[in-house]
Amino acid sequence: VALSVTLGLGILVLFSMLIDELLAALIVALPISLVVSIWLVRKLTQNQKIKIAAIHNGMLNLMDNDFSVSIANKGKDELNEIITIFNQLSERLRNERQQVYQRELLLDMVIQNSNMGVVLIDQEDRVIYSNSFAKDILNAGKPINGLYFSDAIKATSDLLREIVSQRKDGLFRVKENSGDELYHITTGRFILNARRHEVLLLKRMTFELHRQEA
Numbered sequence: 001v002a003l004s005v006t007l008g009l010g011i012l013v014l015f016s017m018l019i020d021e022l023l024a025a026l027i028v029a030l031p032i033s034l035v036v037s038i039w040l041v042r043k044l045t046q047n048q049k050i051k052i053a054a055i056h057n058g059m060l061n062l063m064d065n066d067f068s069v070s071i072a073n074k075g076k077d078e079l080n081e082i083i084t085i086f087n088q089l090s091e092r093l094r095n096e097r098q099q100v101y102q103r104e105l106l107l108d109m110v111i112q113n114s115n116m117g118v119v120l121i122d123q124e125d126r127v128i129y130s131n132s133f134a135k136d137i138l139n140a141g142k143p144i145n146g147l148y149f150s151d152a153i154k155a156t157s158d159l160l161r162e163i164v165s166q167r168k169d170g171l172f173r174v175k176e177n178s179g180d181e182l183y184h185i186t187t188g189r190f191i192l193n194a195r196r197h198e199v200l201l202l203k204r205m206t207f208e209l210h211r212q213e214a
Contacts, residue, residue, distance in 0.1 A: 051079040058086055067094040117202035123195050125149050137202055138164070164200065171205065 054071045061069040067090055073083045111118055117134030121127055127144045130152075135141050137156070144152035153161050160174045160183070167187045174181050182205040189198050 119200040
């Protein structure tokens with residue numbers, strides 16, 4: 001009986017020691033696990049915030065017509081899928097912008113070498129575009145972009161200046177130092193970027209008439 005009692009007490013003491021060690025281990029492990037969990041959550045949250053900020057800044061660049069931006073894409077979460085779509089959109093817009101730019105260069109080359117004067121005027125009556133032929137007719141070959149239209153045509157003859165100032169369409173005969181010149185003038189109005197604009201087309205018809213008479 002004494003042996004049984006002694007054995008029972010020994011087992012009880014052993015379990016008590018194990019329980020104490022387990023409690024001590026839990027007391028030490030729980031704070032460490034909590035700290036590690038908080039660090040992991042903060043790290044994940046920080047990465048998400050960085051990605052969201054990059055997407056936000058990228059969208060602002062697109063709104064400013066800056067299509068050169070792309071976002072580094074690392075990871076495989078939902079935000080990385082959005083970043084992938086953003087980069088694809090940015091690349092597509094960049095390619096389309098390049099194509100538009102090339103077409104504009106081609107169009108400008110055609111207009112600059114045309115035998116018809118082209119003048120684009122904004123709603124403040126400033127010349128924002130003109131080709132070489134228009135400068136020759138209106139301002140003795142000098143640049144007129146940026147000038148008020150009334151200033152751009154000061155070098156012309158009185159009659160031609162009066163005609164183009166009135167923005168009339170039709171055929172007009174003008175007496176100049178080199179002789180009589182026949183001009184075909186066409187005007188048009190349109191809205192560009194929510195602003196009113198006018199286009200003035202001037203074609204010198206004297207050469208055409210001489211060629212037909214010949």
